[in-house]
Amino acid sequence: MANKRDLKKDINYVLGDIIEEVYVWELDNPKKDNKKGEAIIDEAIKSFDELIERVNDRSIENPSKHFKAIRKDLEKTAQTLVDKVNAL
Template sequence: MANKRDLKKDINYVLGDIIEEVYAWELENPGKDNKAGEAIIDEAIASFDGFIERMNDKKVENASKHFKAIREDLEKTAKGLLDKVNSL
């Protein structure tokens, strides 16, 4: 399993890329309402904060299982956010 630092980088890159996709969509569609895009960005930021908070939890019994669950949740969250971006 990758170390904690790599997982934090993955969280940052994945959610950052989703936010960049929303910004790119907003630039390509200047006449459309941006509220849906802003909601996706807000959700991505809230997810980022939640993942980092979970990463920094010191009271876990099984670290390997804990980080594996975080990685799986990151994949589910990213997939959901990308589906929302694609539906813009």
């Protein structure tokens, strides 16, 4: 199922880019406290695990609706994390 594969890739790329951006911020600001950045990374990893678990759920009745809801949650989570990275 291409839709499931594409969704998994999107989750990986989006959250991976956010984690990478935190690492770049930490390299650019070595004297600042990294605890906030580490918390963002932990939240991104937790979100990744939760979203992938939902994608792999086989007990769904309407796959199209289910995957659309996951994409919407990914967008919302990504926007929240990006806002936190921008606030560092």
